[in-house]
Amino acid sequence: MRKYRFLWAALVAINAVPMTTIRAADVDQVEYIVSSQIVSDVVTGNSLTTGSSGEMIASGGGACADGNCTGAAGGQGGMLGNGTNFLAGARARVGDLRQGGFAGDIASGCVPRTYGNPDLFYNYYTQGNCNGTNAQMYLSPVPVPANVGHTFYTYQPFNPQEMLYWHTDRFHNYYDGGRGMNHTKVHYFAPPIRQAASNIYWNHLRIPR
């Protein structure tokens, strides 16, 4: 009796362990997080380099849609004193963090206070190397002349492409070096009855023309 119980427990354990580990791995691989920490807002091939004065400089295409591509290197305080661990870590997200005034000695490892400086808007583009030409998603359907001007959504959950299909998304924003996080969970759905009525009309009643 006891033997069977033990075997049973062992079986349960065998079944449970791989499931938990695999699921955790899946969650890691499949992450629909749309963070504001976008690596770059300029053309592919852009690289962050450290200038002679130690400032972070975003070099590359030169096109900078919202003007924050160089981070706050030239702004308040400036990220001086390269070589510290903090700056090495901050390197990838230099465009997303803005540093406030800091009187301490960064070179000795003191961590300055930073503020979120996310992209206001990031466009989407067609992907791949065989395109010859590429389309940007906004403005849609076609770009307008520069002197016309345009607006864009700065709040990602309101982006029109999210309204295209029924889903749930979480929008994350990390701050304080990843120790703080805001998230917004959004359910995008169509009211089922109204949708069904609309489908009946558009698919069955409407005269095709």
Added chain:
Amino acid sequence: MKRKLLLVIALAATACFPGANIASATDPYAATMLWSNQMAAQRAWHGNYYYLPYGQPTALIVPPTAHMRQTLSWGVSQNLMYPLNHQFGRNASQPGAMPTGSFQATPHWPSHTDQFGVYYVRGPW
């Protein structure tokens, strides 16, 4: 006896389930996304015709859950379905617009839906 039978069933279940666990991905679109990305990397999103009002091939955004596109041609008639591989992504890609004359115009007597210069691209997830 019953208990033994149960044990045997449980053993059989254990033998079957590890594989099932691995296959139980949390993301049902993972495999198709991979296929789509691979296919899209080897093909252009457009069909070399420009959209007359704009002068460039023009992307028509469809939901990312859309699977297939239908092409029609007449004269020698065709009615073909292709998977919708291309999807908008975050990488800013070069080049953008091409100089005038890089693409073909819609013929005076169009014979294929691709010739109108509007091509489906799925929106981002």
